[in-house]
Amino acid sequence: MSKEHTVIPTYPIQPSAATQFMIREIKSPRDEEKREWVKTPHRHDFYAITIVEKGYGKHLVDFREYTITPNSLHIMVPYQVHHVHQEQDTEQEVRAMLLFFARDLILAHPLLDELEWMDKQLSLSGDETTLLTNICRQLLAEYEQPQPMGQRIIQHYLDILLSHISRIASSRSPARDLTNDARLVRKLQTLIGQHFVEEKSAAAYAGMLHLTPGYLGDVVKQQTGKPTSQLIADRIILEAKRLLVHTSSSVKEVAYRLNFNESTYFYRFFKKHTGETPEQFREMIRERYRTT
Numbered sequence: 001m002s003k004e005h006t007v008i009p010t011y012p013i014q015p016s017a018a019t020q021f022m023i024r025e026i027k028s029p030r031d032e033e034k035r036e037w038v039k040t041p042h043r044h045d046f047y048a049i050t051i052v053e054k055g056y057g058k059h060l061v062d063f064r065e066y067t068i069t070p071n072s073l074h075i076m077v078p079y080q081v082h083h084v085h086q087e088q089d090t091e092q093e094v095r096a097m098l099l100f101f102a103r104d105l106i107l108a109h110p111l112l113d114e115l116e117w118m119d120k121q122l123s124l125s126g127d128e129t130t131l132l133t134n135i136c137r138q139l140l141a142e143y144e145q146p147q148p149m150g151q152r153i154i155q156h157y158l159d160i161l162l163s164h165i166s167r168i169a170s171s172r173s174p175a176r177d178l179t180n181d182a183r184l185v186r187k188l189q190t191l192i193g194q195h196f197v198e199e200k201s202a203a204a205y206a207g208m209l210h211l212t213p214g215y216l217g218d219v220v221k222q223q224t225g226k227p228t229s230q231l232i233a234d235r236i237i238l239e240a241k242r243l244l245v246h247t248s249s250s251v252k253e254v255a256y257r258l259n260f261n262e263s264t265y266f267y268r269f270f271k272k273h274t275g276e277t278p279e280q281f282r283e284m285i286r287e288r289y290r291t292t
Contacts, residue, residue, distance in 0.1 A: 008081055008246045010043040013100045020046075020105035021154055023136065023143050026055075026096040041083045041246035046102050047112070048076040049165075051124075051132050055094035059084055063241060063285065066121050071129045073165065075120040078103075081242045097136040099161075105151075106158045111166040117186065118169060128168055135161045184209070185223045188216070189231060196235045197259050202228035237273050240266075244282040251278045 013022050050073070057068040061082040068074065076082065103112060124132070139157045142150050178186075191208055199205065205228065206213040213228070220228045236258060243254045255266035270278050 020102040
């Protein structure tokens with residue numbers, strides 16, 4: 001990693017910012033050879049769905065390793081950090097559909113609100129894979145041969161695709177009606193994701209929700225088994241890990257970017273919540289996945 005690599009790259013759907021949708025069919029590992037950036041840690045500012053008919057591979061998403069197998073579905077939400085860390089066999093048979101889309105493109109869909117909380121990798125039956133890939137091929141035809149009303153048709157096909165994915169996900173783990181307390185915790189976690197750099201106290205988030213810290217803490221503890229402060233710490237630690245492993249920033253620079261007044265406090269904070277120093281964690285993960 002070069003010394004200048006102090007920011008995790010964030011890529012748009014295409015270099016031309018005008019587009020909000022892209023779809024590609026992969027028929028060989030060689031189809032991806034030009035996209036060298038997939039092998040280095042990066043983020044997307046869009047949603048990505050991969051439907052694998054044939055082929056195997058490995059993917060590292062925010063320090064969790066996923067195995068790609070035939071008849072599988074993989075979903076990425078915006079700003080997750082990921083990369084391919086194991087090369088595919090260039091001789092193996094591969095077939096997959098890749099869809100990239102911005103949230104603003106599509107009709108409101110409940111699945112997008114659930115993605116943050118659900119398993120983003122699903123095993124599919126052969127019939128389910130066929131169903132989803134057939135919809136993708138309709139999308140591919142509209143994308144490759146633009147015609148009047150094309151964007152509207154793409155929006156509706158996407159809605160149908162997401163609805164089938166939602167149905168498949170529900171068949172694996174039936175959806176439950178959320179209680180008011182569960183909705184409150186989700187709202188809290190969304191706020192933490194938006195403000196964790198500048199706000200690190202439970203009281204600040206209670207204020208945003210117009211609740212007392214004690215009431216919020218009781219609800220969070222009942223729903224998650226953790227205090228509010230731990231949810232905040234978890235999000236800070238995730239971003240710290242991303243910066244430590246995927247950039248060349250020093251520990252002091254990471255502390256500064258996460259708005260810690262003293263790097264020594266960040267050092268103690270990180271070790272308290274992970275059991276390792278920032279340097280130990282960086283070395284361990286880079287050695288494991290050869291992320292340099």
